[in-house]
Amino acid sequence: MPNIFLVGTHWGDEGKGKIVDVLSDKSTACVRFQGGHNAGHTLVIKGKKTILHLIPSGILRDSCKSIIGNGVVVSLEALIDEIDNLVTSDVQVEDKLTISEGCHIILPTHKALDIAREKSLGKKSIGTTGRGIGPAYEDKVSRQGIRLKDFEDKNFEKKLQNLVSYHNFILKNYYNDSEVPLVSVIKDLESYYSQVKKYVCNIEELLNEVVKTSGCIFEGAQGTMLDIDHGTYPYVTSSNTTFAGLLSGTGLSPTDIEYSLGITKAYTTRVGQGPFPSELDGELGKNIAKWGGEKGATTGRDRRCGWLDTKILRKSIKLNNINGIALTKLDVLDKLDKIKICLNYGEIDYNSMSVNDLEYLEMDGWQQSTSNAKSYDDLPKNAKLYIEKIEDICSTSIVLVSTGPDREQIIYRNKIFE
Ligand code: GDP
Ligand code: IMO
Ligand code: MG
Numbered sequence: 370m371p372n373i374f375l376v377g378t379h380w381g382d383e384g385k386g387k388i389v390d391v392l393s394d395k396s397t398a399c400v401r402f403q404g405g406h407n408a409g410h411t412l413v414i415k416g417k418k419t420i421l422h423l424i425p426s427g428i429l430r431d432s433c434k435s436i437i438g439n440g441v442v443v444s445l446e447a448l449i450d451e452i453d454n455l456v457t458s459d460v461q462v463e464d465k466l467t468i469s470e471g472c473h474i475i476l477p478t479h480k481a482l483d484i485a486r487e488k489s490l491g492k493k494s495i496g497t498t499g500r501g502i503g504p505a506y507e508d509k510v511s512r513q514g515i516r517l518k519d520f521e522d523k524n525f526e527k528k529l530q531n532l533v534s535y536h537n538f539i540l541k542n543y544y545n546d547s548e549v550p551l552v553s554v555i556k557d558l559e560s561y562y563s564q565v566k567k568y569v570c571n572i573e574e575l576l577n578e579v580v581k582t583s584g585c586i587f588e589g590a591q592g593t594m595l596d597i598d599h600g601t602y603p604y605v606t607s608s609n610t611t612f613a614g615l616l617s618g619t620g621l622s623p624t625d626i627e628y629s630l631g632i633t634k635a636y637t638t639r640v641g642q643g644p645f646p647s648e649l650d651g652e653l654g655k656n657i658a659k660w661g662g663e664k665g666a667t668t669g670r671d672r673r674c675g676w677l678d679t680k681i682l683r684k685s686i687k688l689n690n691i692n693g694i695a696l697t698k699l700d701v702l703d704k705l706d707k708i709k710i711c712l713n714y715g716e717i718d719y720n721s722m723s724v725n726d727l728e729y730l731e732m733d734g735w736q737q738s739t740s741n742a743k744s745y746d747d748l749p750k751n752a753k754l755y756i757e758k759i760e761d762i763c764s765t766s767i768v769l770v771s772t773g774p775d776r777e778q779i780i781y782r783n784k785i786f787e
Pocket of ligand 2: 377380381382383407408409410495496497498499500501502503589590591592595604605606607640641642666
């Protein structure tokens, strides 16, 4: 298997975790390179569900190393929680997990600032996950952030003190909110760090090594339209979720990546605020949400649903140099008699959150279950027509089709993934 960049093509929750889990069987390593515990990646193995937020989704495979690259912002508390949950479920973590010493950490004051800012924005809020992601990246960019390697610096406590005091000043004087006691921040962080220190190191050599052997998976978090530069700004996350984020978030070069796999849901969803041109805000959208279990894996919020937006898909293919697509959740459309594909629309008006000239193509549904299909030929004729129409519209092959949440519910259409 090649070194694969795996990226969500829309606004996240496309089923990345499931596809990483499927492919990690043949992988030497699985790498996260951006985002933090705002991500929620769900893996289902023989009916048992595991939700990962920070740890790469390859962790459930014994032979796959899990690496967290420098571009990820790490909440030590969330990391320890996740490790503990995995260990309780008998998953081996200790010899498999490595975390870059260059990762910036998320402080309790980052979380408090995220929540205070959202509250003050009122109706104009972004609908963040409230995990402190934005403020942590802000401090990284303003060069006052704290990296894991800074724990070993003799000036660590002073640096932390300065940053927390600055955060508390804003919390108190700008947001009129409560301050976070510095003493507890220091005490907690020191205890957390002592528990995770064994995973932290310079990962440059390890990364160069694993890409040489090939079969490495780079697991994108969020989705292309949540990219800070190319997404639906300001309704985005605070990192580059696209191909560029992989490079800066690992230090690898473009030539190390041999294949870009776009993960696309058979319909489109979004959680949080922001424009959504193909959104179905009536009964049909609610039904799709019900059939697809569309509740946020991180915050439990309802996900908004709509028809597959292929204008976005074409943009994602270009931005990420996508070679093939894994189409997920096809089974969720099983009951529909008519299915639409969103083809195009004009510029998004960010005041009214609307678009003009929405164009759709309507197709007949298949109205039979796809969840037990073992091969492409097992799929109903109209399901195949739907898949082939998407390929046509995007000039890209659909190489994997997922017809249920379980690891086994996958159809391979391309040899390199078998
Ligand atoms: P991610 O953030 O991209 O990893 O996606 P999430 O895990 O947040 O959301 C995807 C949801 O859909 C999870 O509950 C998965 O278990 C589920 N899922 C993934 N693939 C399929 C599929 O093909 N069919 C169905 N019905 N559910 C799926
Ligand atoms: P995975 O990896 C879906 C959304 C939030 C909000 C915006 C900014 O599971 O696909 P943030 O907390 O990042 O500052 O929030 O981004 N968001 C996601 N939506 N899936 C995710 O991750 C998301 N991570 C962040 O809902 O709209
Ligand atoms: Mg998710």
